[in-house]
Amino acid sequence: NAGVTQTPKFQVLKTGQSMTLQCAQDMNHNSMYWYRQDPGMGLRLIYYSASEGTTDKGEVPNGYNVSRLNKREFSLRLESAAPSQTSVYFCASSEVVNRGWRNTEAFFGQGTRLTVV
Amino acid sequence: ELKVEQNPLFLSMQEGKNYTIYCNYSTTSDRLYWYRQDPGKSLESLFVLLSNGAVKQEGRLMASLDTKARLSTLHITAAVHDLSATYFCAVVPSQGGSEKLVFGKGMKLTVNP
Numbered sequence: 001n002a003g004v005t006q007t008p009k010f011q012v013l014k015t016g017q018s019m020t021l022q023c024a025q026d027m028n029h030n031s032m033y034w035y036r037q038d039p040g041m042g043l044r045l046i047y048y049s050a051s052e053g054t055t056d057k058g059e060v061p062n063g064y065n066v067s068r069l070n071k072r073e074f075s076l077r078l079e080s081a082a083p084s085q086t087s088v089y090f091c092a093s094s095e096v097v098n099r100g101w102r103n104t105e106a107f108f109g110q111g112t113r114l115t116v117v
Numbered sequence: 118e119l120k121v122e123q124n125p126l127f128l129s130m131q132e133g134k135n136y137t138i139y140c141n142y143s144t145t146s147d148r149l150y151w152y153r154q155d156p157g158k159s160l161e162s163l164f165v166l167l168s169n170g171a172v173k174q175e176g177r178l179m180a181s182l183d184t185k186a187r188l189s190t191l192h193i194t195a196a197v198h199d200l201s202a203t204y205f206c207a208v209v210p211s212q213g214g215s216e217k218l219v220f221g222k223g224m225k226l227t228v229n230p
Contacts, residue, residue: 033217033218045217
């Protein structure tokens with residue numbers, strides 16, 4: 001099983017350019033997430049989608065947009081890249097916790113290393 | 118707002134030694150996770166702790182959860198070089214139905230021969 005697949009793995013952008021990070025999962029999970037990881041900051045949630053057709057802001061949403069294209073795919077778009085968006089981006093997926101069922105786990109993609117110059 | 122704090126953030130230890138690392142969180146939580154990350158790699162799930170008093174062990178690592186104290190510990194027994202990595206704890210707030218993980222900043226562990 002592929003699990004969570006992110007593309008591209010590496011990207012260099014110039015300030016002001018736009019790009020879309022792609023994420024797809026094959027585990028039939030309802031929830032999907034985008035995190036960014038910066039040195040000494042842990043992982044911070046950018047956006048998440050609890051189910052197909054819904055998205056919500058996380059801790060650091062400014063400068064990003066997302067699209068939950070279908071149950072499998074959740075994309076992250078940078079409309080006008082800034083050097084402050086240089087980071088490693090991780091997509092994750094998990095099941096929604098249903099009442100009485102609490103044993104869930106989040107699975108992560110391999111990450112996208114983005115550099116904005 | 119849920120905050121997750123790990124300590125220490127950096128640990129250098131010798132092979133064969135024991136050590137405990139800590140993860141505190143600020144509000145009630147459904148569950149707590151421990152992840153491992155090797156340099157340049159993704160996150161690998163180590164443990165999922167679901168209830169007060171939960172204890173899980175895998176090899177030289179043992180994790181426990183005290184929901185009343187809002188504290189999880191990760192105990193390392195007889196450390197070996199292969200345990201060198203960054204360890205994150207992550208917590209899911211009680212409210213809401215999605216796996217909205219809130220991460221600590223991570224603890225970078227170096228095990229020296």
